Amino acid sequence: MSAVSVLSVRLPVCPSISTSIYLSITPSLSSNQVSDDRKTYFVKIHAPWEVLATYADVLKIKVPFKENDIPYCFFIQDIPMDWLFTPFRLPDHVMNPEPDYFTSPFNKGKIDFFLIDDKETFFPPSVRNRIVYYILARCPYHKTDREDKKGIKRLLNNGTYGSAFPLHDSRYWKPSRDSNSESERFNLYKHWAQFFSFFKEQPLNLIRKYYGEKIGIYFAWLGFYTEMLFFAAVVGLICFLYGLFTFDDNVWSKEICSEEIGGNIIMCPLCDKKCGYWKLNSTCNSSWQSHMFDNVGTVFFAIFMGIWVTLFLEFWKRRQARLEYEWDLVDFEEEQQQLQLRPEYETKCTSRRLNRVTQMEPYLPVTSQCARTFLSGATVIFWISLIIACIIGVIAYRLAVYAAFASIMKDSPTNNIHMVGSLITPQLATSVTASCINFVIIMILNLMYERVAIWITDMEIPKTHLEYENKLTVKMFLFQFVNYYSSCFYVAFFKGKFVGHPGDYIYMFGWSKLRNEECDPGGCLIELTTQLVIVMSGKQVWGNVQEALVPWVMNRWGSRKARSHPESRYSRWEQDHDLQNFGHLGLFYEYLEMVIQFGFITLFVASFPLAPLLALLNNIIEVRVDAWKFTTQFRRPVASKAHSIGAWQEILNGVAVLSVVTNVTFTSDMIPRLVYMYAYSNDLSMKGYINNSLSVFNISGFSEDNRPDDGESPGWFNSSVITTCRYRDYRYPSGHEKEYSHTMQFWHILAAKLAFIIIMEHVAFMVKFFVAWMIPDVPSEVKARIKRERYLIQEYLHNYEVFFPA
Known part of the structure; x- marks a missing residue:
């Protein structure tokens, strides 16, 4: 046969x-x-x-011509205490389904x-x-x-x-009928696709043999990314525990929570009309919560993540170089993909011209190409503007409902910080509801834009499949970048920065009913954390449910009649035909999901050190869900070659560079605290920091539009006794010659922040370039094997021509 x-x-x-x-x-x-x-x-x-x-x-x-004669220890040294890794390993016949050979075309x-x-x-x-x-x-x-x-x-x-x-080679739950050979699909299902194998290594060589190099590279990258997340998750967990166990050293939270200090500080209303005066100790719980994420360990973690992302990208290049050699992709170039025209291009392009490589070929006139590109760009800009409009709408919602929540919760027992009612503040209620609404908007826009992106990419009529994927990749990532991250950027870098001061507030679009939001005295970090947790966790849970449930339901429905037939009447080709089709954009969505996650754990990780841990847990499930989906729910895709993860590599590099900037400039109060401790504290302690960080405003200076309505302020407030309120800023008080202008401490803090940003960026980039220089992209042992193989090919071909002349 x-x-x-x-x-x-x-x-x-x-x-x-x-x-x-x-x-x-x-x-x-x-x-x-x-x-x-x-x-x-x-x-x-x-x-x-x-x-x-x-x-x-x-x-x-490339096919084998000689067994590998390089000793195993030449390129992989023996690992001490090797027995510790035994539970994570798969049988050798699964990990290495073929012997190791030198290969030649x-x-x-x-x-x-x-x-x-x-x-x-x-x-x-x-x-x-x-x-x-x-x-x-x-x-x-x-x-x-x-x-x-x-x-x-x-x-x-x-x-x-x-x-x-x-066709698949067998049913996935049954071994091969041939007793002399094992079913590769059955082995993949048994050792790789089952969830209880989550702690096992992936049989990458068997994946490559069964599905081809392109899918093999994806799972190799996903597995490597998950392994590297382990180190980030451990350090992030340590930083979180440091914040948890240093509660007793948190002087500023103690001052906020104490009745003598926080209980006697009267704060100015956070909105017009519907918000009353409030005591600082009502934010006691949020202050303690902020300390878990905003502490000295957070700054260290931001620096660590800058180094981690560099090591991840550099070590992946080395891992990719190993796979390129082991999978015979060293000399592979995507020329065939670049020369092979898409059927849609040939159909729609009726004009023809001479190509020096392919001779006569269809082409798209320059005028038509420019018009299509312009329309495509305008469509992308329109949808990005739509996202920004939705974010502005969510911000307007936050501004509008905050006053409503404040009015509803004005009678909650905020004086006693141990009571449950004090846990739910207007700020928290507004943040959580706004984050949930934002997540729903994100998911709806994703569903709509996915179709739009494919439509405008089809409209551009890309010449080759490679060009099509690259164009779609840029459009989808640009859209999802703005869609997923814009709300986090708002909270991290804009909220609380443009609020003005009592008596001269700044309003959104100048509309007197939408006063710009202020941060809590403890800062905006806890709100950024809330936003990140809801969007990131919601996306991961929804993505895994959708990936696992949708193909299963569709397959069950499509094969509902055939399943009632005996096995002899339900042929192998019908069984596979009833499975879901794995389109040429199948891996595109898998990469996109992981790259968006990569952005969450790098761009804003300083605000939520547990983000890498959540990503690690998700990816452990993701690997097995994807494996189960490929093995049981999809038709076997046509094998194709790929020597790298393609355009996603450059996108990861761009996100990594941007993360250095965002992590050193994230919403944190560490710089103001350090400035106070070293420049304004008498005993190099944080005592008095809260009082120092709040400015004083004379209540009589409130206009009628800003003053709380009658009945909105709590019962303990007596305007005849209380004449001033405090607000978060560094400004001179009423009566000073520079009334309500910024103090010198404000400019000292601003200079310290700029200095910190510049120094940290330079240090991070220096480490990045130093690591990239120290770690070569191609390991030395791989270079040696490549040289050895080329030498043997030349020697063997010479001997073959001598002893077996044509």
């Missing part, structure tokens, strides 16, 4: 369709290849050895040069189905004087064929 790569092609009932698909490979159509509905027919494409060998030569597929004229034990198994399944699909993608089906129509992709696009896919 010759080597076979099975490709099932679903055809609609059409008498004019011949059983020959215009291939030199003759398909077979028998009665048992008609589906249960008697309307769908299946054609099996069979590739014998001669065809496989010919196209392996054409595609320069296949040459059909030098068959004896290669290690061919059995022609039936010489080419792995992923290579066989890639060759067959390569043939189908170039097979002509209509020829005229003006053009040649060719390719299964065009036929799928115009509806001539319903689907085309390679």
Whole structure:
């Protein structure tokens, strides 16, 4: 029996369709290849050895010619206490389904040069189905004087064929019927796709053998990212515990909570009319909560994450270089993808011109291309503006409902900090509800824009599939970047910065009913943490449920009738046909999800040190959900090559650079506290910091529009006794020659923040470049193996030509 790569092609009932698909490979159509509905027919494409060998030569597929003779310890040193890692390991036949060989591009004229034990198994399944699909993608089906129509992709696009896919090798829950060989799909399900294997290593070589290099690279990157998250999660947890266990050293929170200090500080209203005066100790709980995330350990963690992200990207380059060699991708270039035109491009572009590489080819006129690009750019700008408008709407909601919450909660027992009622403040209620509304808006806009992004990318008519993916990647990431992060940027860098001062407040768009928000005396960090937790956690939970549930429900519904038939009547091709199709953008969405998560744990991680821990837990589940989905819920995708994660690498680099800036400038009160301790404290302690950080305003200076309505202030407030209130700022009091202008301490703090930003950015970037210089992208042992392999190829070919002349 010759080597076979099975490709099932679903055809609609059409008498004019011949059983020959215009291939030199003759398909077979028998009665048992008609589906249960008697309307769908299946054609099996069979590739014998001669065809496989010919196209392996054409595609320069690398095959083994000699066993590896480099000692194992040459490139991987023995690990001390190796037995500790035994529980995490898989059987060797699963981790390494093939021996380690030196490889060389296949040459059909030098068959004896290669290690061919059995022609039936010489080419792995992923290579066989890639060759067959390569043939189908170039097979002509209509020829005229003006053009040649060719390719299964065009036929799928115009509806001539319903689907085309390679078959899985067996049912995923059953071993192979052949007792001499194991089912690769069964091994993947047993050792990789089950959730209880979450602590096991991934069988990357088996994934690559079964699904191809492109999917293998994705799971290698996801696994490596998850491993690196472990270190960030541990350090983040330590920083969080440091904040938790240093409550007793938190002097400023003690001052806020004490009846003598915080209980005697009367704060100015936080909104007009509906907000009354309040005591500082009512924010006791939020002050303690802020300390868990805003402490000295947080600054250290921000510096650590700047170094971590650099190490992650550099070590991934090294890991990628190893995979490039091990998977024979060192000399791989995506020239074929760059030369192969998309069927949609050939269909819509009627003009033709001379190409020095491909000769006559269709092309899109420059005027049409410019018009389409302009319309595409305008559409992207419109949708980004729509996001910004939605964020402004959420901000307006926060400003409007804060007054309502303040009015409702004015009678809550805030004087006793131990009572449950004091845990729910107007600030917290506003923040949580606004974050939930923002998350719903994000998800709705995502669903809408996903279709818009595909539509405008199709409208641009990209020339190749690679160009199509790159254009779509930029559009989707740019949109999701603004969609997911804009609300966090608002809280981190804008909220509380442009509020003015009592008697001269700043209003949103100048509308007197929307006074800009102020931060709590404890800062805005806890609100940023709330926003980050709700959006990040909500996205991760929703994403995992959607990825696991939607394919399962659709498969159950699609195969509901066929499942009632006995196994003998439910053929393998029908079983696979009832599974979900893994489109050419399947991995795009997987990468996009992880890159958005990467932004959350790098851009704003200083405000929530537990973010890497949440991401780690999510990714442990994500790996197994994706594995289960690929193994059980999707048709087997056509294998394709990729030597890297593509455009996502540059996006990760951009996010990493931006994270250095955001983490050293995040919303934190550490700089004002340090300035006070070293420049304004008599004993280098934090005693008196709260009183120092609050300015004084004369209540008589309130205008009628700012003054609380009658009955809004609490019962303890007596305007005849209390004549001043405090607010968060550094300004001179009433009666001073520079009344309500900024004090020198304000400018000292501003200078300290700028100095800290500049120093930290330079230190972070210096570390980044130093680490990048110290860690070469390609490990030395990989370079040695590449040189050794090239030397052997040259030597073996020379000897072959001498002893086996043509």
